[in-house]
Amino acid sequence: MTLASPPPSPASSHGEAVVTALSAEDVTVRLGGALIVDEVSFTVEPGEWLTVIGPNGAGKSTLLHAVAGLLAFDGRVRLYGDDLAALPRRELARRIAVVVQSPVVPEGMTVLDYVLLGRTPHIHALGRESQHDVDVALRVCERLDLMPFTTRALATLSGGExxxxxxxxxxxxxxxxxxxxxxxxxxxxxxxIGHxxxxxxxxxxxxxxxxxxxVSTMHELSIAGEYADRLLLLAAGRLAALGPAAEVLTTELLATHYRAxxxxxxxxxGPVVVPLRPDRQEY
Known part of the structure; x- marks a missing residue:
């Protein structure tokens, strides 16, 4: 099953330039007058997995929501060269999907109906899902081993399901x-851990x-380093480090920014981060 056509190959016999998948320039977010994200810049290449890490309150989720176009921000974000601010909302929703921590699920909604909600940006105003939309939802359910649960209420599933x-x-x-x-x-x-x-x-x-x-946010540092191609360490709303896990998950950086x-x-x-208990006086 193909969900989306792969981005252009980095190699081109015609010398075509590779377009960066995501480019954030000096992204700044203020909420209620408080500075939450402070001039953060980074890029993500096509097919790359970037994970944003940082202590509680660092601004990880806020940065992600700004990149998704869900929060107002200063600066500029480009999606495959297109300015995020210039994209119509429906076009933006077709190209960026966000999985939030605690999504609101209508009571009693079945798995298939919930998956079909993802087709909303593709449905004309005042219209309803077509057979094509249903087929897409069923193919995705099949791909993710959800076919036995399509008629089940989402609330009855286990955490992993x-x-x-x-x-x-x-x-x-x-x-x-x-x-x-x-x-x-x-x-x-x-x-x-299994799920x-x-x-x-x-x-x-x-x-x-x-x-x-x-692009993801994650608290579990060892797992983040194992799956992501690069890590972006955010601290007090500012970019503190960006690079492969071995360069970001260091005792010095974690001591400085996590106070750990x-x-x-x-x-x-990849690097495995093991917490150490403070030295204790022997009695």
Whole structure:
């Protein structure tokens, strides 16, 4: 199943320039007069997975929502070269899907009906979903092993099953869209380690197979470093570090910005961050 046409290949026999998937320039967000995100700039290449990390209150979710066009901001964000501010809302919703931490789910809604909500940007005003929209939703459900649950109420699913359904809605939203961006706000925050792995492996597989570009926020540092191509460390609303996990997950940076005593252990899958208890007086 193809959800979106892959972005242009980096190699081109005609010498065509590769367009950056996402470009954020001096993004600044104020909420209620308070400065939450302060002149943050970064780029994300097509097919890349960038994860934003940082202590509580650093502005991670706010930055993600600004990039999604859900919050007013100063600065500029470009999606495959197109200025975010110039894109019509419907076009924006077709190209960027956001998975929030705690989505509002209407009581009693079935899994299939919830996934179909992702097709809303593709439906004309005053219209309703077509058979094509239903087929897209069913293909996504099949791809995410949700077919046994299509008639079940979303509230009756386990945590891992529900998170797959939430992801399915986002993928149904992006289906048929070229140059798509998937934004994940703490996608594993309410899941145990097994379901965390299940969801992240699924995202990584879809990224490889469907040409998706992914930007996420995450608290679990070791897991973030294992799955993301690069990490962006946000502290007090400002960019503190940006690069591969080995360059960002260091004892010095984590001590400075998390005020944490940790040991960072190199492993085949990336740095493993182990908290250390404070020294204690022996009695």
């Amino acid at each position: 529900r998170q797959r359904a939430i992801l399915a809605r986002a993928l149904a939203q992006l289906a048929g869209t070229r140059q798509a961006l998937l934004l994940l706000d703490e996608p594993t925050s309410a899941l145990d 965390q792995q299940e969801v992240l492996e699924l995202v990584d597989t879809l990224r490889a197979e469907e040409g998706l570009t992914v 005593r940790v040991r960072v252990i190199d492993s085949e899958s």
